[in-house]
Amino acid sequence: xxxxxxxxxxxxxxxxxxxxxxxxxxxxxxxxxxxxxxxxxxxxxxxxxxxxxxxxxxxxxxxxxxxxxxxxxxxxxxxxxxxxxxxxxxxxxxxxxxxxxxxxxxxxxxxxxxxxxxxxxxxxxxxxxxxxxxxxxxxxxxxxxxxxxxxxxxxxxxxxxxxxxxxxxxxxxxxxxxxxxxxxxxxxxxxxxxxxxxxxxxxxxxxxxxxxxxxxxxxxxxxxxxxxxxxxxxxxxxxxxxxxxx
Amino acid sequence: xxxxxxxxxxxxxxxxxxxxxxxxxxxxxxxxxxxxxxxxxxxxxxxxxxxxxxxxxxxxxxxxxxxxxxxxxxxxxx
Numbered sequence: 001x002x003x004x005x006x007x008x009x010x011x012x013x014x015x016x017x018x019x020x021x022x023x024x025x026x027x028x029x030x031x032x033x034x035x036x037x038x039x040x041x042x043x044x045x046x047x048x049x050x051x052x053x054x055x056x057x058x059x060x061x062x063x064x065x066x067x068x069x070x071x072x073x074x075x076x077x078x079x080x081x082x083x084x085x086x087x088x089x090x091x092x093x094x095x096x097x098x099x100x101x102x103x104x105x106x107x108x109x110x111x112x113x114x115x116x117x118x119x120x121x122x123x124x125x126x127x128x129x130x131x132x133x134x135x136x137x138x139x140x141x142x143x144x145x146x147x148x149x150x151x152x153x154x155x156x157x158x159x160x161x162x163x164x165x166x167x168x169x170x171x172x173x174x175x176x177x178x179x180x181x182x183x184x185x186x187x188x189x190x191x192x193x194x195x196x197x198x199x200x201x202x203x204x205x206x207x208x209x210x211x212x213x214x215x216x217x218x219x220x221x222x223x224x225x226x227x228x229x230x231x232x233x234x235x236x237x238x239x240x241x242x243x244x245x246x
Numbered sequence: 247x248x249x250x251x252x253x254x255x256x257x258x259x260x261x262x263x264x265x266x267x268x269x270x271x272x273x274x275x276x277x278x279x280x281x282x283x284x285x286x287x288x289x290x291x292x293x294x295x296x297x298x299x300x301x302x303x304x305x306x307x308x309x310x311x312x313x314x315x316x317x318x319x320x321x322x323x324x
Contacts, residue, residue, distance in 0.1 A: 128288060170284065 021214030182242025
């Protein structure tokens with residue numbers, strides 16, 4: 001089950017905790033993986049860890065339009081095709097609504113939503129031709145619940161859900177699936193920086209009473225990227241320890 | 247029938263799975279050949295590949311029949 005041998009995958013934001021975990025899991029299932037991110041050293045370290053085979057490093061800054069346009073063709077050339085696109089890259093520019101600057105809004109929408117749109121558009125072309133494709137968009141629980149201080153982030157993540165559904169409907173007849181994963185609170189440098197009180201506040205909202213792991217998000221990604229998930233499309237899979245149920 | 251027309255016809259027959267007799271100059275992809283809007287996009291992509299040309303979106307919108315495609319490609323492919 002969930003064997004990805006021979007599949008070709010591109011993971012954006014692979015230098016982050018979540019993206020790294022996703023790249024590791026896809027690779028472990030046998031996929032060829034192109035890892036994209038802004039920090040070269042982190043990408044190289046991940047590539048070293050995964051070994052010499054089936055890994056390609058593509059340094060990219062998704063806030064730059066040209067870089068976004070170039071990413072899928074570059075990955076397709078390196079991998080010899082593209083079966084799985086994981087739109088994982090994301091940034092935060094938190095601020096209270098009344099203080100939020102246009103630049104903070106625009107930056108988050110550009111990377112978290114517009115880049116995912118452009119990358120998907122580029123990827124769908126080849127996927128349609130090959131009559132196979134899996135797009136997995138990494139959203140967030142706050143796209144469904146909202147979160148104070150994150151109007152930009154929540155809007156972008158909710159936007160991903162709508163895009164996922166509309167695109168899924170358009171390309172379903174071509175054997176392409178498009179789904180979203182909505183992580184809750186996941187162990188990361190961001191959650192490591194929380195103090196005890198903040199931590200308790202968060203855990204109080206999670207019935208499972210613990211933070212999630214990157215590996216748990218990666219496992220959901222492997223599932224949605226697999227042949228076995230071929231009849232699942234347009235869905236959002238919430239992986240959040242029960243903190244919000246849909 | 248010109249070489250270009252033959253190649254266009256072959257692509258249309260293969261892609262839409264229609265009888266070759268139906269693929270005549272005046273045949274409209276959607277109304278006569280049962281294509282959906284996504285098929286028309288894919289046909290344009292297939293023409294681009296076969297004839298090694300780029301078909302801009304505004305030109306693609308005017309390609310609605312087999313004859314439209316042949317005419318465009320006769321004018322624009324090397």
